[in-house]
Amino acid sequence: MHDLFESVYDPAQIEEAIQKHWVKSKIFEAYEDESKEKFYCLCMFPYPSGRLHMGHVRNYTIGDVIARYKKMKGFNVLQPMGWDAFGLPAENAAIENQTHPAKWTISNIEYMRNQLERLGFAYDWRRELSTCDPSYYRWEQWFFTRLYEKGLVYRKEAEVNWDPVDQTVLANEQVIDGCGWRSGVPVERRRIPQWFLKITDYAEELLDGLDSLEGWPESVKTMQRNWIGRSVGVNITFTVDGARDNLEVFTTRPDTLMGATYLAIAPDHPLAQEFAGNNEAVRKFLDDCRETPVSEVDFEKMEKKGVPLGLSASHPLTGDPLPVWVANFVLMSYGTGAVMSVPAHDQRDWEFATKYGLEIKQVIEPENDEDIDLKTQAITEKGRLINSGAFDGQRSSEAFRAIAAELKLRNLGIEKVQYRLRDWLVSRQRYWGCPIPVLYSDKDDILLEQGEKLPVRLPEEIDLDGVTSPLQGSLDFLKSVGSDGRVLRRETDTFDTFFESSWYFSRFCSYDAKGSMVDGRTSYWMPVDIYIGGIEHAVLHLLYARFFHKTMRDEGLVSSNEPFKKLLTQGMVCKETYFRKHGAKKVYFNPSQVETETDSKGRVVSAILKSDSNPVEIGPVEKMSKSKNNGVDPEELIKAYGADTVRLYTMFASPPEQSLEWSDSAVEGASRFLKSIWRLVKRHVDRGLLASAKNNQNLPTSLQTIRRQIHETIVKVSDDIDRRYKFNTAIAAVMELVNNLSRMKVEEDASQQVRQEGLEVTVLLLTPITPHITEVLWRALGHNEDIADTTWPSVDRSALIKNENNIVVQINGKKRATIVLPLDCKKEVYESKAIEDPNIQKYLTENSIVKVIVVPNKLVNIVLKPK
């Protein structure tokens, strides 16, 4: 590999040779080793959509930098990669391109694996897995049967978006403005029986567990807490005249019970269904409600409407009659599907009551005597009770308990903890997913496939038309015969793809286990030490994965309580957009086809399309996407600059959690930096190699200063990679070091030795980020071992010692001078030296100083009397 160090840096050549070397030396294969501390570094696996995009490159480079760093720090590192291979796009692509989802997916995987290899990621490829492989999904089918036996799985009717023309179920994504994306007609809600996992049984633990996740961003934990949505309240029973059953409502504000003026129930509440028959207006209302798509956004944005059901309930404490309404904003899936409405103290109830002329009765007055006009809004804050009979004068918190106790005494209410979290609906009416291993008899008895019968494989011969599920059309798949000779019908729904992504990280550890879902190796590697992926997964994927992991723990399959110790969420990759308007429609042009003109300060003033030289409009910077045609193809960049430059640029452009704005010229800059290091090492080596400096003995001050910079850079870069995950500032620090090393005058051996040390440190610090070029430079600097296998440089503490500091002198908080002082001097010295400074003197008049604030080794602030 020494022969790769030629006079000109040629990334294509060296990267290929070094990648081959890594494969041959099996350097990234991970084995369990109890004598070493393990580190499991994982990035969210990709959906094989066809080609790698910049978001992937960024995600996987972040992971690779951390994995390689940890390896150099002596950890036993596992970094695997696989494919989240089931999903809707494969079915769409299959219809569009007249191919099979499996074929399309597998060829995408082949292509994208090559692209990943070309980027030089340190994966243990032996562990590669694909979720559409029966040897993978058989275990989730098996696990589903285990959960069924434990009572954590059930079948229940649930609503789906139904396209009445195509006669098919639509994903939320396929509903555009309330209409089917192909048919264009309004979708309907339809109830069909589906499978659920009882995630709500784990709600408490999922909530409490967040407190132990110290390595997770607070924002993600807050989102999960809000999603789980624990609230404490009371289930109150109202009797309804003429109805079979009592009406139960859940409320978090029993203190406002005396202000309830009506009840509202969900359109699909049994009581509404029961009484709709003899009421034309109610029937029509329920029909209208079926036209809102099932997504929460549509639900929240719709106009709040209702109709009186014509029934009267009686207040549990006063016996007063309360009208029962059906309202479209009440959710059947939360609480009991019915609410008591207190318009004086709930804003939504207030709006509803105002709209329909219902009574508004105030029962709480604010404690701080705030003047809120009930004619304009509700009083939602807690306070003191009024108009509440025996409860008058109590505070909300006291009244909560008193009223709950009174209801309990009358057997009309019980305290209850309610979660917003709903059970996980895992059924999908699609082909390209893992078959749910269930059979039904002609009487709809449920039988689960077991043992030898698993996996239930997806049939390969299918007919995809985008309308009916191909599984329903496949007679061989549908029909089965039970052990007793009964003819059975197979479940045609497949699992939600979040099912596969909820446990793949455990399977990576036991990737080749034949007889079980996972084995003891998983206990060695789990939990994942750092998990890196998009912020868009903050709730769903990350909550399902935590839940699934806990169910696996309770089955004795894994030993940790949480799957991901640390979470790093990365931002999006963005790029400017260019377009022309054709009427209302915008036609976007890829930035590579556009030429911009700048003014004398480099400001972009106009843009033209290269092909016709006519102007195009400049749009905002947006997430790279097909629809905005602003994607940059990683493959072309790698061809032009090499993987190291692409890796360096994506790490340098912005910190991982922020969005990254792509700039082609800044990529050029990254490439320039690597070339300049190459040249510097060349120049250095040509002078003749000497052993690197080891300490400050016999070195002149100028070289001691350089050694201090070298070791300060090690401190800075280690902290940035290990603790802060700020690779951009780590790179900036290395750039500064390289700038200093290339400017230093090397005449005698001592400085050549210091520069040798500096260059070795530079190359080591850059290795996690640009591992190919550093492998070559490491050998050029006189080493024979692989740099990827070398240890991270250690800090010479004695080189860091400083004798003086620059101290800022402020007047009234504004910087007016800097002075140089020895370390840790007395407060009086700071004061007198600051006041002596000529720049400060001119601001001072007799007795003008009020006080002086000294921040040791940093700053002096002189506070003057106001004039």
Next chain:
RNA sequence: GCCGGGAUGGCGAAAUUGGUAGACGCGCCAGAUUCAAAAUCUGGUAUGGGAAACCAUGUGUGGGUUCGAGUCCCACUCCCGGCACCA
């Protein structure tokens, strides 16, 4: 609508615990090198004023706390992510 996040030069960004705003890079300007260009090297570059020293202003908007605020508090604007069938 609800939940979470963001806003700093021409641009990407830095400022880690309330203590020098703009490190590092891109772009731009000037110079060196060159027959010329590319590449490379050197210097400059927040805005306004000034020959300079320096002065004033400046971190989305409006208020506040503090000796001192990009950082903390209150109110708002715009942008982004998620909202349970995209992954």
